[in-house]
Amino acid sequence: MSKKLTPQQQQFLDRLLSVRPQAKGRLGGRQLDKVKDQFADYLRRRRKTEEAIAALEQAHGKVHGESMRRVLDRVTSAVTAAADTGDETVFKTAYEQLESVKKDARQLLENLNAQAKEIASASEKLEQALVKLKSADPGKRAALAKLVVDSCMQWLGKHPGAVAPRINVVLQEAQSFTGVPMSREQGLALGTQLESETLVLCREIDAVVDDDLFVVADTVKDYTGQMARLAQRLQRALGEARASGSVVAVKQIERSIAQLERTQLRADPPPLVDAPQQPPVQQGGVQPQAKPEDANTTEALLRLLDAPIGDLDDGEQAERALFKGRALIQQLTDEVERVSQGMADGDEALRTLRTEFATLQDFLDGDFALMADSLSDATAALLEARERLADALKQVQLGEAAKGRKGEWRDGLELVATACDMGLANVATADKSMGRAEGGVTYIRAKAGNVADLPGRLRAFDEAALDALDANVKVLPKVGRIAFALDDDQRDLLRHLVFVSADAAACSSLLDGIRDARSFDAAVKGLMKLPKLGTVQVTGLLNDCHRFIVDAERLYGESSDASRALGNDLSAKFNKVRGFAKLDLGRYTMPVIPRPRGGPVxxxxxxxxxxxxxxxxxxxxxxxxxxxxxxxxxxxxxxxxxxxxxxxxxxxxxxxxxxxxxxxxxxxxxxxxxxxxxxxxxxxxxxxxxxxxxxxxxxxxxxxxxxxxxxxxxxxxxxxxxxxxxxxxxxxxxxxxxxxxxxxxxxxxxxxxxxxKSEVKDYAAVGLFGKNAPKPDTKGLVDGWTYQFETQEVKYIVTQLTEEEFKDWGDNPRKLIEHLQRVAGKTQMAPEQQMAPESIDPAHKVASVDKDAVEAALDTAWNQLMRDFGGVDNFFGRNRSADEKVVAKCRSGAKVQLERTLQARASKGEEAKVSPAEVEKSLMNFLIAEFGVGRFPIELQQAKxxxxxxxxxxxxxxxxxxxxxxxxxxxxxxxxxxxxxxxxxxxxxxxxxxxxxxxxxxxxxxxxxxxxxxxxxxAGLYAMQKVTGDRLKTHCVDRAKPVTMGWSGGLTWFGEWSTAFAKHLKDTYYVEQDVRDDRDWAKREAAIKKLRSFLPVTEAAVKELVRQAQLVRGPGLDGDVTGQPLPAAVKKPLEDLLAL
Structure with missing residues (x-):
């Protein structure tokens, strides 16, 4: 039964349906009722959404409802526009969007109410503490005041972004009793709080002024008094911020004062005291002509600038240099002011975003942090630019004073250009950081919008189409299980016909009947006759599933996190879409090149x-x-x-x-x-x-x-x-x-x-082993980090090297291979036979191979290397014929290298011969380059x-x-x-x-x-800390543990010490991975260097531990110490490490 519509609603709906595209066909009675129901649902939801936003604004000001009203306006505009296009599906989408906005408004109201209660409770407690402070003994006030200030700072630190004016007042008043200026951190906290407080108050008053309701609202909320009191606090805070040395806090408070003054002017503009003098205007409105001396001055200036330097006397040269210096200073001044205004806009944008998306604070926290860091970087660069501007101004002033003294002005004015160039470079840096922050505004809004849109996108998937496609996908494995010999094209044809079918059961039956060529043809004909979902529909649906999951993982990192965020009511549908997204688009669809929507492309x-x-x-x-x-x-x-x-x-x-x-x-x-x-x-x-x-x-x-x-x-x-x-x-x-x-x-x-680029480096070696290489029976601990993979083609290992190993093995590939094989043996990945050691025959290193003997020497070297590697089968590991081509290429490269070596020696007058060891080394260098053995430095690097x-x-x-x-x-x-x-x-x-x-x-x-x-x-910088710490523990703990065994309680003591040692390393040396105040990496690089420098100290401690133990138990540590406690002298070397 359709819901009754008002005449106005019916008129709008009739207009929409009258322009509905004929291609869609006529609406039947039930369909028409459904459209009317959806329209009525939309109207009811819009009313409830407006009520939720109004409640939010009434309780906490218009500022909190602005973004939601923008969404509401967009939805309303979309519905209105639907009357011109005949798109009756817009009502359902609008309903879902408004439902989301309504929920957000109610949740935000709940969050803000809870926050307001918490702020009120904390403010009341701190105000009570301030009252006790004021009535306390004068001799104790400073100490009590410090406690109150610390409590305020602790609360503000735990609630970043919260606007708490009463706590700000307590902080300022308590600080006055301490007798010491604010610290930089306290100044920054106060500046941040006052800036947020000013922004909220000004935006609230501006909204009232825009509605022409200031006079009425002022009688209720005393806005005039609030602004006056806030102005006094800002002026007082400005002095305190300057005393604290926090440049950022000073800038925040100065911006707040300017913002408040603008709002005061809008709310209650004062009368003009004196009218400014106007320039005289001649009859007819013609301005007076420039004086003749003005033209003469311009003419003289042009001559001064264009004349060859040799035609000017010292005073004129000084004048020209001063003019150019002032022009550069003006350019720099303009740029500094431009960027300053942009930064003020960026700061306000960040505050607005934090307020607008308060419900997504945790989700967007990293984005807010990057935006804040970008603005902070811009501030630092701008401060540098201002300092260079001050330097330039100072030099110009000195030049003005010295221009009458021949030559004395020259050095200083030459510095003006340098200072201005440096200042402009700082401005460019600030501009880049500010641009990143501007990009952050767009990115954060888009990210928040995508989060809000995700549920609607998921609901929009046609359940029936998903079920039909799901049924087809379940039939697809039968194609692969058909016993009759089919080529790849035939199986692909079957898959495609099944994939686009609208009757999965019939498909399954037809596939079951394929026994020979005749039944295959019959199955294909039968599949082609079945009703179809359509290639375009299936392809589009599969692409939509893929795009949805890709977007969800882009937002949340993992699809499981996205599923939890979307809620239990959508989890089943999400899992179904995710299942389709696991189908490879390259296998199941033709490439789709989408065109962005929303305008000309x-x-x-x-x-x-x-x-x-x-x-x-x-x-x-x-x-x-x-x-x-x-x-x-x-x-x-x-x-x-x-x-x-x-x-x-x-x-x-x-x-x-x-x-x-x-x-x-x-x-x-x-x-x-x-x-x-x-x-x-x-x-x-x-x-x-x-x-x-x-x-x-x-x-x-x-x-x-x-x-x-x-x-x-x-x-x-x-x-x-x-x-x-x-x-x-x-x-x-x-x-x-x-x-x-x-x-x-x-x-x-x-x-x-x-x-x-990082100042600290790591080093590694990589080795590839045959896919079918047998595994050794032994394994053991490896110094440093090592990880291993196994693919279809090879077994692969990467392991850490020390800097010394990296340098030493650059010219000795045999040692590099031996090391990789030892490591691989410990990780159970290597061939059973390790590489044999290099020949110790003295003749091996005697230069005895001339040009004519190079080919034979390469044969000998290859055969010897195969024996050293453990045979041909132990060396080859992938495609034997392809590997032989690579070997031939390596032999050719080695031959060229050796012939050039012989030529170089002959040109120096030396004997044109090489040794068998050099032949082997040359061949091995080419082999390891081609067969996946090598070493490389690891240098962290990031574009600015x-x-x-x-x-x-x-x-x-x-x-x-x-x-x-x-x-x-x-x-x-x-x-x-x-x-x-x-x-x-x-x-x-x-x-x-x-x-x-x-x-x-x-x-x-x-x-x-x-x-x-x-x-x-x-993650990379933290990994370098962690692997160095792990190497320290391996070196120290694993070598020291056996020494303490045998003594009564030795192992218990050692277990406690090793736990304390691991904690000591982490607490003393590590810098956390997510540290924010280390954007130049200096702290983390210093931590890595300190950890590495600690390695020889631990080695010395273990040696001393062994020496002390040997004094008691003998050189072989085999003396019986059963029942004896571990001596203090043995413990001391390790205990001393905990103090370093």
């Missing part, structure tokens, strides 16, 4: 420099985001030469499914380990499918953006630039260094992007910006930040950045070439990639 051409996993994936994502053309330029001319092995997290695996390559990378659908070779191969095939062009042997040497906004790329050896709309740089960490194959160009410099200076392009993957292998975050972070890259491409498509829109889009990209690389670098 432009054509965007994307160039990706770097053909590794991230570069190829970026190309696929850009194309699937709608880029019209995508080109990949790669320096390597041989594909898939790298045998690194990478570990994928859940979100990365999901994005690879969406990219259509997961089943090629992980065929069994379960493994999350894959080699770079496999990933690159799958992605290149996907690029071919999507029409993406890959060019090899291309080295980028220059990037320019012309006056039309087109990015021009110049490659080595090609004078013709390649145009694109946006550049994506995925060349890895080499972007920050000179590239030897690209004319030593530093690509980061070309893009105007500086980099931050992720978009180029002129907005030519962006950094992604290891180009944006390099990881530590221990964290397994490198590839996963790069894959996680694909969401930001995809948004950027679509924003550029929507921007229509608008430069301001391009800038904003890149600021948002910069903000998100900064968030992700910050987490990766933090």
């Amino acid at each position: 432009g054509s965007v051409g994307v160039a990706v420099v770097g053909g590794g996993p991230i570069g190829l994936l970026a190309a696929v994502e850009a194309r699937m985001a709608g880029a019209s053309q995508v080109h990949v330029y790669e320096g390597r001319n041989d594909p898939y030469s790298r045998m690194n092995v990478l570990k994928l997290d859940n979100a990365a695996m999901q994005r690879l499914r969406t990219a259509g390559v997961f089943e090629q990378i992980c065929p069994n659908q379960q493994d999350n380990i894959a080699s770079v070779k496999t990933i690159e191969s799958a992605l290149e095939q996907r690029c071919n499918t999507l029409g993406i062009k890959l060019e090899r042997d291309r080295f980028l040497v220059d990037v320019q953006r012309d006056d039309k906004g087109v990015v021009q790329l110049t490659f080595k050896g090609d004078p013709q630039p390649k145009p694109c709309d946006v550049l994506i740089v995925a060349t890895g960490g080499s972007v920050a260094g000179a590239q030897k194959h690209a004319n030593n160009v530093v690509l980061g410099d070309k893009l105007g992007i500086p980099f931050q 910006g992720f978009t180029s200076a002129k907005h030519e392009g962006v950094l992604v993957g290891d180009s944006a930040g390099t990881p530590h292998p221990e964290t397994a975050k490198g590839l996963n972070t790069g894959i996680a950045e694909m969401g930001a890259m995809r948004d950027l491409v679509q924003d550029l498509m929507m921007g229509g070439g608008d430069e301001e829109q391009r800038k904003k889009s890149m600021q948002v990209y910069d903000f998100e990639v900064k968030r992700r690389t910050d987490a990766m670098v933090a």
Whole structure:
């Protein structure tokens, strides 16, 4: 039964249905009633939503309802617009959106009420403490005042962002009794609180003024008195903040004073006291002509500036230098003021966001922190710029005083240009940080909006369509189980017909009947006759499932976290959608290139420099985001030469499914380990499918953006630039260094992007072993970190080296292989037979091989290496025929190297011969390079910006930040950045070439990639601390424990000591991973250095422990000490470590 509508409602509905597209067909009676019901539900929900927002605003001011009213207006506009398009489905969507807003308003009201009660309770207690303080003995007031101040600071510290004016008053009054100025932290807390309090009060009064209700509201809430009292407190606080030395607090309070003055002026403008004098106006409104002397002055100034320096006397030269200095100072002043205003806007935007999204505080906390840090960095850079401005002004003043004295003005005025240049550089840095904060505003709003939209998107999935697709998916495994011999194309045909069918039961029956070629043909005909869901519908539904899960994981990190956030009522549907998202799009659908909605879409051409996993994936994502053309330029001319092995997290695996390559990378659908070779191969095939062009042997040497906004790329050896709309740089960490194959160009410099590099390094070795290599029976402890993977092709191990090992084994590949085999043996991954030691025959190192004997010497070296490795089968591990080609390539390279060595020695007059050891070393160097054995330094690096200076392009993957292998975050972070890259491409498509829109889009990209690389670098720095600490404990604990055994209570004491030692290391040396006040990494790098310097101290302590034990038990530590307590002299070396 439909609900009765009012005449106005009926008129609106009739208009909407009258323009309903004929293609949709006519609405029947039940359908019409359903539309009317949905319309009535929408109207009722809108009324309840308005009531919830009104209740919120009445209790806590209009400021808290602004964002919700904007959503309400958008929903109302969408419904109104539906009358022009005939879209009757809008009512259901509007109802769901308003339901979400209503719930948010009620929840926010509940949260604010609870917060208000907590603030009132705390304020009352602190005010009582202040009363007791004032009546206390004068001699005790200072101590009591400090307790009250500490209590206020503790409360404010636990409730960041809470506006508590009564507590602020207590803090200020109690501070006056302490007799000492505020600390910097107290000043900052007071400034932050007063700024928040001022913002809330001013926005409340501004809203009343806008409604022309100030006079009425003032009689109820005494706004005039509130502003007057707040003004007094701000003036008093300004002096206290200056005394505390907190520059940030001073700026906060100054901004608050200015904000309050603007609001006071709007609320109660005072009359003008004296009218300003107006310049005389001639009849007819013509302004008086410039005086003749003005023209003469201008003429003289132009002559002064244009004349050759040699034609000017000393005084004129000084005058010209002063004029130019003042011009530079004016330019710097203007820039400083511009950025200052932008920072004030940024601060206000952050406060607004915190208030607007108070219910999402925990979820958005990291984003708020990055935005605050960006504004803090901008503040620091701006302070530097102001100091340089002060330096320049001082020098100009000195120049003014000295210009009458020949030559004395010169040195100071030359410093003006230097100071101004430095100041402008500081302004540029502040501008970059401020731009990141501006991007944060857009990013946070979009993130919060996506969180709000997620439930509605999930509800919008057609349950019937999902069930039909689910039934088909359950039938698909039968295709693989058909016993009759079918080729891949035949099975793919069956899968496709089943996938798009609308009758899963009939499909299952037809598949069961396939026994031979005739029954196969009959099954195909039968499947083709069945009713269809339609390829377009199924493809669209599957793509929507993938996009939903990718977006959910982008927001929450893991799909399980997203499921919990969406609630139990949607969990079943979420799990169903997640199940479909685990189907590889490349296997089940044709590529879909979506077009962004919401307006005209432009054509965007994307160039990706770097053909590794991230570069190829970026190309696929850009194309699937709608880029019209995508080109990949790669320096390597041989594909898939790298045998690194990478570990994928859940979100990365999901994005690879969406990219259509997961089943090629992980065929069994379960493994999350894959080699770079496999990933690159799958992605290149996907690029071919999507029409993406890959060019090899291309080295980028220059990037320019012309006056039309087109990015021009110049490659080595090609004078013709390649145009694109946006550049994506995925060349890895080499972007920050000179590239030897690209004319030593530093690509980061070309893009105007500086980099931050860690002062401390880690070192590692990597080794690959045959897939079928047997496992040893032994295992043991390994110094440092080690991790191992097993893929379809190889077994793979990476292990930590010390700096000394890294340097020593650079020229000794045999020792490097021996070390890897020892480590692999301890982790049960290596071949049974370890590499034999190098020959000790003296003739082995005698130069006896001339040019004619090189070939034979290489044969001898190869045969000896095979024996040392443990036989041919122990060396080869993948494709035998392919490996033999690699061996031939290695022999050829070694031969060239040896012949050049002979030539070099002959040219120096030396004997043109090499030793058998040198032949073996040359061959081994080439072999380990090709077969996956090597060593490498680990240097953490992060770009200081992720978009180029002129907005030519962006950094992604290891180009944006390099990881530590221990964290397994490198590839996963790069894959996680694909969401930001995809948004950027679509924003550029929507921007229509608008430069301001391009800038904003890149600021948002910069903000998100900064968030992700910050987490990766933090994990890397913490890993370097942790692995060093673990190495310390291994060295010390494992070697010391056996020494304490035998004595009565020895093991008990040692257990207590080892626990205390681990805690001592963590408490004394570690810096936490999520530390915020270490943006230059100095604290964490210092912690790593301290831990490493502690290693020889622990080794010395263990040696002393052994020596003391030997004095009692003998050199072999075999003396019987049963029943004797552990001597204090034996304990002392280890106990002393706890004091260091």
